[in-house]
Amino acid sequence: MCSDTLVGNETRRGISGSEKKRLTTGEMLVGPAKAFFMDEISTGLDRCTTYQICKFMRQMVHIMDGQIVYQGPTECVLEFFEYMGFKCPERKGIADFLQEGFNSFHIAQQLESDLRVPYERSVAHHHALVTEKIIQITITSTIAMTVFFRKEMHAGDLQGGSKFLGALFYSLINVTFNDPIFISGIWICITYYTIGFAAAAGRFFRQFLAFISIHQMALSLYRFIAAVGRTLVIANTLGTFTMLIIFVLGGFIVAKGK
Known part of the structure; x- marks a missing residue:
């Protein structure tokens, strides 16, 4: 919101102090520096602004494949x-000691070794989440399989077609709200033939491609x-409204008199 505002100086009013700190951080990020030493970045700022700046720096480090080596009091x-x-x-x-240290290959190797433990913990946490997702989607697809079992669904009549459309809509909703892409593969492998969709292999892979496309x-x-x-409150509001539109308009419509 201050992209067209002058920075200002002693005689000309410009952006605020917190905005100047953000600007300085941006100038550092676009430069060739490989290590940032940020001292007293919260001086004169409220807690909300300080939190936003620190959160942004963490996100930038993550995106640029960097590492936060130290974050804490300067005296420590x-x-x-x-x-x-x-x-x-x-x-x-x-x-000077820190600057020379970061230019040293030995320190880089040592820091990599010291950071391996938290990295391995994050990987283990990710694997735990993936395992949880696999168990969750397996249970959900098994329930869907029993609800839309092929014995109760006959192709060629209106009632059976409505059930097939219901099974497709329920499947797409589950794929939409689950993150890993392999969820589509697990879902279709468990439900496709048990629900009773067309047995041709081409139809199977077409549905699989449709699920992947919906997921993307x-x-x-x-x-x-x-x-x-951009903020959590607004994003949640927009997300709820968008999901409402998808649920209302994403189903199937049967024409009158048919």
Whole structure:
């Protein structure tokens, strides 16, 4: 909202202090620097603004495949690196010591080793989430299989066709609200033939392709809502409204008199 506002100086009013800190952070990010040393970035800022800046820096580090080496009080930074095995020589400032350290390949290797533990924990957490999703979709697809079992659904009549359409709509809704792409494969493998869709292999793969396409559309839609909303409250409101439209208009319509 201040893209067209001058930064300002001692004689000309410009952007606010918190906006100047954001601008300085942006200038650092677009430069060639490989390490950022940010001291007292919260001075003069309220807690909400400070939280937004720190959260943004974390997101940028994640997107750019970087690492947060230290985040905490400035008076503890030297103690932290000495605990990690890096001794600051006498008659050398902390800033010079850290700058030389980050230009050293040995320190980079050591930091990589020290960061391996939290990385492995995050990978284990991701695997746990994937396992949970697999169990969840397996149970849900089994329930769908029993609800729309082929014995009760006959192709060629209106009542059976309505049930097939209901099974398709329920399947697409489940694929839309689940994140990993392999969810589509698990769902269709369990439900396709047990529900009684066309037995031809080509029809099977067409439905699989349709589910994958719907899944990709849903991911793009969620990212679009997040980009438009920008805040959690607005994004949740837009998301609820969008899901309402999908539920109302995403089903099937039977013409009158048929």
